[in-house]
Amino acid sequence: MIRMSFFTLVLLYFVLVLLGRPDEAAKLAAAQPDAAQARPSLLARADTAILTDDLLMQAVVRETPEPRVVPARLVPMPGPALRPAPEYRVKDDVVTPASPRIYAVQASRANVRGGQGTSHPVVGSLSRNEEVLVVADPGNGWVHVRVEGDGIDGWMAKRLLRPAS
Known part of the structure; x- marks a missing residue:
């Protein structure tokens, strides 16, 4: 062989x-x-x-002369346009305020969630009078908050917050 x-x-x-x-x-x-x-x-x-x-x-x-490289023409892919998954999609409905505002929790206990809605997982919990920094308010009843000391970053129902004095 x-x-x-x-x-x-x-x-x-x-x-x-x-x-x-x-x-x-x-x-x-x-x-x-x-x-x-x-x-x-x-x-x-x-x-x-x-x-x-x-x-x-x-x-x-x-x-010897340099070979000429001709770029290939890109042909669009057939089918529907590709879109990112929901967790990676840029949220167009988020409106960032001109200056972040500080709010205090007015409920005895409030959950901070991973997204807008109660279907998202809880990433942290806050008690009454804890202060949060409102990063964005899209106007749909949920606000994007950040707690500086704890490092919690997520979404809360706006009705559970009041402006800090």
Whole structure:
């Protein structure tokens, strides 16, 4: 099995060497004969200077033109437009006040929730007369609050708050 793989690779190598692509420099010279004659090649001056293989390769690389990259046209995806999930969606209905206001809790116990509504999980709980910073008030009965000392950040029912004095 190993012998057969080896002979197959050797045969493939010889086929590629004998029938491989023509030299890129010959193709370039055939395509642009005036440009090749107008600019003296570094390879033509190799007899007057001692060039190592690295310098010779750098000369060949410098003389070949840069390939042009054409950007592909983007085709819109078929189907409905993609929208972010609700937890990552930018809330357009949130109105941020000009200056954050401080409110106090007027209920004996109030829950701070992860979103607008009682269906969202409770992220914290506040007791009477605790002060909160109202970050946003969209006007739908819920306000976005932040408690500085505890690090609680969430939503509360506005009816449970009163302006701090």
